[in-house]
Amino acid sequence: MSQQPVLLPYADPAFVADPFPLYRQLREDGPVRRAVIAGGLDAWLVTRYEDGLAALSDPRLSSDVRDASDPRLIEQLPAFERESMMSNMLRSDPPDHTRLRRLVSKAFTARRVAGLRPRVQEITDRLLDAVVPAGRAELVADFALPLPVTVISELLGVPMDDRYDFQRWTDAMLVRGERMADPVVVDEAWRQMHAYVTKHLEAKRARPGDDLMSALISAHDEEQRLNHDELIAMTFLLLVAGYVTTVNLIGGGIAALLAHPDQLALLRDRPQLLPDAVEEFLRYDGPVSPGIARFAREDVEIGGVTIPRGAMVLVASAIADRDPTRFRDPDRLDITRRDNSHLAFGHGIHYCLGAPLARLEGQIAIGTVLRRLPDLALAVPPAELSWRPGGLRGPVRLPVTFSPPGEATD
Template sequence: MTSPASPLPMPFDEAFFADPHPVYARLRAAGPVHRVATPDGAPVWLVLREADVRAGLTDERLSVNKARSRNGYRGFALPPALDANLLNIDRADHLRLRRLVSQAFTPRRVEELRARIRLAAGQLADGLAERAAAGGSVDLVAAYANPLPLAVIGDLLDVPEGSRSAFSSWVGAMFDPAYPGQVAECVGHIHRFLLDLVAARRAAPGTDLLSAMIAARDEGDRLSEEELVSLAFLILFAGSENTQHVISGGLLTLLRHPRQLAEVRADPGLLEAAVEEILRHAPPNQWAIRRFPTEDVEIAGVRIPAGDTVMLGIAAAGRDPERHPEPDVFDIHRADKQHLALGHGLHYCLGAPLARLETRIALETLLGRFARIELAAAPRELRRRASFRSHALKELPLLLG
């Protein structure tokens, strides 16, 4: 086993944020595991090969509990009522919460949203058409990709429509590195908003997911107030944020591969396979939730001390040539559709069926509504979030007709 090394410098520049995959490929070719410094200076271990990432996602020695950190991990400073969610707890507590939440977050409930998703997508597409008719380009991110998942998850939790855009702006601001000082303020807004939402639903239950979570029981067990608020935060945040980026990034990927876009237009039945290839080829999350070894562990011959921060490379795994032949080629006919974009094992995404359904309907609606969809800017000019953790478009200007 090799010993811990000094953190390697990472090229966190515009080229990396535009396309991080060449950097991942160079690192992966040089070795399966590297110790690097993130943009905020924190040392982390990057795991880049698919087999190691897959194994790491099920290795119970790799804890998601931030209390296990021993090297000064600096993530978002969330209050306990937002932090006690499925992303931050290990097996015993995770299974307990997942068992309770699963009573409310059923496939049937997701399927019941199909008509609502189609209606919301159609209404937003009509708005795009009106803007396009007025001349000039339209921004798909602001006018379609962002509001659609927020409308869906807002309906699922029965969030008042007037509050949804405010929640989305708070979440977006949390991730804007240009304003690091606003994170605490935005977290405070989100915390108060969710406390009020849970209190209102407890006082007047409805047929929504949050009411079902409040009512959920398992042999006398129930969700605590902190757990309810924290899970509501996770569902609203992950259920809107991630799907927003899959929709916008997915359409951009299709536009950059016109032959396969034409195939999908000719046969919408290919959209299901296209969404899976989009998730492999261009996932919005670059890394699984950070992990902390509970003891010294060996990954691919590298010794990682207990308490260090480990980042399992979801995006790098999707382009690993040892797992995916011609990994940089976007191919909707790829026979092997297995990927790690939505997780694996215990922490597999609870909302994966909803994310897939929303993305399929969102793309199908756009391709059915507009015969002409073209980029209104060169790909190199597109603005992306300057983030180590996600690969997300800030805007996607299009010409539609």
């Protein structure tokens, strides 16, 4: 296998819209492939399912970017993130990761999340009530974005009036692509988000409630299980991670159905398939692409390839989840697929804490759209859809038409 790095062509609209032909070629090239990813960074892509599954549980692969040997990985982080926002679960390993995750895990158990179902349905219906009479909508801005933002804001006790500000800052902080974003703009977004989180932590400290943010403050003030930077970083992580990927799951899932009319019709006829359908959306074209970053603490052999200490290892879940040695007919969207242990939520100790909530929101959102928006269709040719260029994957906009009440066709 050649170790000449392959460039992931984020400047190519065709690749951004459909990266899977190149992903397939990379997987066929071998189990580990050197690549140049977003921002010009070097990474070793783990492209096959079994290797990816093992890598996500390998303690020799760290989640802490400070274990990386390439100084650009730290240097390209916004200055304010380097200074104040490194102490979160995504970038920590045991024992700190174990302690931090334990503090919030009770809020995301399957039982707790199931109790949110009536409220998620209520928010979903309210958002659709606003667009149904028009017979057209932009389903990202009108629906897929505000739904998870509202849910996580209520869970944390954050005022909904501020959601547009933190969405704007998040967009600036998470931009990815062929070139890095303007560091001044990104750093300012981090500073504004930090100030925002700090302000609301102070407000919650003065008037605690029955919400997750109040519980985190108690863990800091009374139980001393969180230091100040960890409190800020945890709140930020829950606020941002609590909605960003779910937006892409909802938007991407609806886009996938519109591109596969047979699956759309099947799901309308058999709504009991919704749980399986959401798992298939996650496998087929999930919200993280190409995958999950780790950093080698020592030389590590994966798939017969030695990855040097300090290298970035990208467990390419988007590539591995179409591995034909694990999934039958992997390039076909099949909402009846049952054996579907995909890697979209990761694996091991860093398995996505919010997976039960994302699944619930995805099932309710997509199921309700199919029930309430008859004759759903794209309002533009499929080639005109724009997609997020790297790291996070999903449609930027999803303009659709449908039949208003009283005008639905058979």
